[in-house]
Amino acid sequence: LFSAVEMAPRDPILGLNEQFAADSNPNKVNLGVGVYFDENGKLPLLKCVQAAEKALMDAPKPRGYLPIDGIAAYDTAVKKLVFGADSEPFKAGRVATVQGLGGTGGLKIGADFLRKLKPEAKVLISDPSWENHRALFQQAGFEVDTYRYYDGATRALNFEGMLADLKAAAPGTIAVLHACCHNPTGYDITPAQWDQVIAVVKERGLTPFLDMAYQGFADGIAEDGAVVGKFVAAGLSFFVSTSFSKSFSLYGERVGALSVLCDTKEEADRVLSQLKIMIRTNYSNPPTHGGAVVAMVLEDPKLRAQWEEELAGMRVRIKAMRKALVQGLKAAGVKQDMSFITTQVGMFSYSGLSKDQMVRLRNEFGVYGTDTGRMCVAALNEKNIGYVCESIAKVV
Numbered sequence: 236l237f238s239a240v241e242m243a244p245r246d247p248i249l250g251l252n253e254q255f256a257a258d259s260n261p262n263k264v265n266l267g268v269g270v271y272f273d274e275n276g277k278l279p280l281l282k283c284v285q286a287a288e289k290a291l292m293d294a295p296k297p298r299g300y301l302p303i304d305g306i307a308a309y310d311t312a313v314k315k316l317v318f319g320a321d322s323e324p325f326k327a328g329r330v331a332t333v334q335g336l337g338g339t340g341g342l343k344i345g346a347d348f349l350r351k352l353k354p355e356a357k358v359l360i361s362d363p364s365w366e367n368h369r370a371l372f373q374q375a376g377f378e379v380d381t382y383r384y385y386d387g388a389t390r391a392l393n394f395e396g397m398l399a400d401l402k403a404a405a406p407g408t409i410a411v412l413h414a415c416c417h418n419p420t421g422y423d424i425t426p427a428q429w430d431q432v433i434a435v436v437k438e439r440g441l442t443p444f445l446d447m448a449y450q451g452f453a454d455g456i457a458e459d460g461a462v463v464g465k466f467v468a469a470g471l472s473f474f475v476s477t478s479f480s481k482s483f484s485l486y487g488e489r490v491g492a493l494s495v496l497c498d499t500k501e502e503a504d505r506v507l508s509q510l511k512i513m514i515r516t517n518y519s520n521p522p523t524h525g526g527a528v529v530a531m532v533l534e535d536p537k538l539r540a541q542w543e544e545e546l547a548g549m550r551v552r553i554k555a556m557r558k559a560l561v562q563g564l565k566a567a568g569v570k571q572d573m574s575f576i577t578t579q580v581g582m583f584s585y586s587g588l589s590k591d592q593m594v595r596l597r598n599e600f601g602v603y604g605t606d607t608g609r610m611c612v613a614a615l616n617e618k619n620i621g622y623v624c625e626s627i628a629k630v631v
């Protein structure tokens with residue numbers, strides 16, 4: 236039965252974790268996967284999460300099946316976070332939200348639904364994009380192409396290219412856009428540039444799909460989510476996937492969501508009914524724990540304030556590590572100007588290092604980043620940054 240099954244290549248991101256785990260180098264540093272580690276190199280368990288978990292443990296509940304679309308209070312909390320509690324779409328009930336298995340789960344539910352709705356549409360992702368975007372939309376049955384986003388020669392954004400490629404897209408094309416903290420480059424477009432993108436999306440009749448996996452890691456929760464308000468103001472229907480993996484440090488709980496903004500409540504009800512079919516036929520309904528924790532933290536004013544503070548702490552520390560990286564590389568003898576690292580935001584720096592250099596970093600020094608040159612600066616700390624800088628200096 237399986238004699239013709241080919242060995243698939245390792246996942247370009249999660250596959251690095253396997254290789255890292257097997258590496259016996261005592262100095263190894265994992266800058267591969269997008270995970271935040273604290274100043275001691277430890278995965279944090281947020282205090283707000285611990286408090287919510289304690290409250291849940293103090294009043295234990297039996298675990299029946301959740302509704303197909305997840306915990307109602309969670310879905311409402313997500314709508315409020317993404318669109319605003321006072322926003323017209325929330326109040327009018329024209330957002331369909333389902334709990335998803337992480338941001339990836341939200342993307343896949345949306346992709347499967349879109350494939351049924353618009354089987355002939357093409358998907359455009361940024362060049363480069365999160366490695367899994369292409370695979371996920373292809374797996375859903377779409378042809379996936381790219382719009383220009385980054386210029387390797389200048390190590391900067393190619394906004395003119397992005398706009399031109401979106402302008403040239405056929406009506407109905409699904410445009411996957413990074414709401415904030417672009418993965419992998421770390422370069423976001425400005426609010427004024429978003430206005431231009433939205434105008435093109437509207438003019439060309441594209442279907443926007445915002446991936447918001449890093450809300451709160453660039454400038455703040457409201458600031459990073461502001462682009463959603465711009466799409467609302469433009470009168471567009473669109474998709475938003477949300478991830479709480481990073482912002483709650485709940486990677487293994489798979490907590491995320493998909494929200495679809497529709498024209499009316501009646502339309503949102505019909506869309507929701509279809510999203511539920513996608514969920515039911517894939518995994519039936521989502522798990523309880525992570526969603527219950529996030530819903531409690533988002534809705535309890537004290538826990539919410541604590542979460543915002545803890546998230547701000549992660550954001551500030553990452554920014555400090557970016558500065559330290561630029562200084563450390565200079566001190567280690569890197570002649571090139573690496574100051575672009577501090578203009579990038581979120582968890583990643585697109586370092587501009589070649590695949591050969593990244594492979595050398597991994598094999599000779601145990602410093603893991605992706606082959607494309609992406610490094611997770613959120614995994615740097617005072618103890619490992621010197622070693623990382625010296626290693627980079629030796630390969631460039």
Ligand code: LMR
Pocket residue numbers: 248249267268269270365367418
């Ligand atoms: C990443 O880009 O490293 C993260 O989003 C983790 C993942 O699932 O790839």
